Amino acid sequence: MLLIATASFAFNADEKDLSGQWKFRIGDRYEWATTGYDDSDWDDIRVPARWEDEGFRGYDGYAWYRTNVRIGDELKDKVVVLELGYIDDVDEVFVNGVKVGQTGSFPPNFSTAYNALRKYQIPSDMLHFGEENLIAVRVYDSHLEGGIVSGNVRLFSAGVVPPFQINMTGSWLFNKGKKFDPADHRKIQVPGIWENQGYKNLDGHAVYTKKIKVAGDLASQRLVLLAGKIDDADMLFINGELIAKTGDFSGWRSSEFYNEFRNYFIAPETFKAGIENLIEVRVFDSGNDGGIYEGPIGIMTQDDFRKYWKSKRQN
């Protein structure tokens, strides 16, 4: 199935072009992700471009890109997306020192994602509005051309931030198979297709899990868990109890809903206050791209959910 993750990002008034001169250095140190690090003695490099064309002919291996961008108040309360075009082969992205995503898999389990379009949603609490923000990109190239090579490089808004009480964009745990396996799981970025995160040829069953604490006054209300778009079918379990499902885990109907938003309704007291609640999204992918691939992902009260949708009404 084709990944059509861009539908809701089609039109944006708030956009900031990030192509042009960035700071660049070959090598690999995590310190280079941090805001305190001084990169004034780094090389300048054009983005997007193959680093082979920018004076690093024949270089394969690790390198880092850095740039600072001023983000105005107009992006406050908006979903902010960082688009980095196409990166050859693998990248890991940090905003103000905090990881916001990764595509492909670094050595020793190397897996290229040179043909994947990079779009990272940045949680708004990571951004400093009205100030400079640091974007740092760690890149690994195995051979031939490397770097942030082509495509649009920009920041843009993808609409109003859903009024989440608990935002669940970011790091989840992931394992293959039909059920949560406490013994075998790895971190994965949500949203994002799993093919770009080290599971290149995975089709079939896999499980996303996240443990969250829910305050008592929130757990006692009617809540909605927005699980974004999932390729292809999914079931939501909370603390082992089936809440709802979308699509079919077998047969020809399984891919019918891969482009549909999941809004799952949570009855009062389903979440327990004072414990780690286990959220489990069991996914079945019938082929090609798979996983929770587009946001918004999070939990809000039903009252806020109703206001949010009413504000989005058209016609």
Next chain:
Amino acid sequence: MPSKVIIASIFFLTFIHSIELKASDWESLVGLRGRWSFTVGDDPEWAKPGADVSDWDAIDAPREWEHYYEGYNGYAWYRKNFSISNLPETEFIDLFLGFIDDVDEVFVNGHKVGQSGDFPPNYKTAYDQERHYLVPTKILNNSKNLIAVRVYDEGLEGGLVRADKFGFYDDRDQARMAINLRGTWKFTTEDFGDMHNPRSREERWHDIYVPMTWESQGYEGYDGRAWYRKRFSMPESLKGQDLYLVLGKIDDFDEVYFNGELIGEVHDLDNYSRFQRDQAWQLYRIYKIPSHLLRSKNMISVEVLDSHGEGGIYEGPIGIMKEKDVQPFREKIRWQNQDSGWNSFFKELIRLLD
């Protein structure tokens, strides 16, 4: 995807079919097209007439809610106030809401009147069923009534999406009956033995509305045998008259007993041509009641066999008719059938091929 196209055209044909078979003489009592109050979300309080809906939106129905709420999936509620000036003196009136995508639960004045499909976690769609519910007239009043519809949509289009009939209706043919037997009957899919003996009791039987498919009353996907029973009193004035039992249309086959004695049946006979088979569900059942069977207290029992798809005594009128009213009713049915283009086309085809 070619397989989807094929499936879609099968559904389309089924849809044409179902319009054709709803041929009763419906009189509109209340139209429900137009503005409804609407909100996304779910709360059982919203079924109640007193609920605060001041912050709800207003949208038109029938129409897919994506027209207003693009990309919305999940729960939503619709509410509308209505009055009925001409409430008929029957036990039930009919509510038609067209096609609802995917699952719905309907409340009138706070009373649940029906549900199609299943809500999460054991979700099951009913998007391809035309919604037809019976509403007891005793829960209605003339001036101020409330209908509330709870809907769950899995994905793609959602809501009260489209309808031919959309509102409250009364079956005018029902007025032809000397005794109206539309309403609550006893029903079971289990054979307890002695199924047609009036002396055997209905303790383990369930209530069911007649006429309406059993699929829309909690017997989703059931094919096979089922039994119906109705007990009623015969007014003195009708005794000694030539009377007919009218059971509308039955999907597919039936054996009908009056006070324990077989008075009529429809089977798919082996010697029918293959073009005549599977047509029984379109026949009106009109059975003469032998006068020696009439008592003050009577029991009708019906054994139904459904071979596939929807099943049961699914369309009226239902009741007991005097002989003088039967002939005009038969004339009307004949006219109806001739009028229907597809029907006459198929009949012509059968005649030519036989």
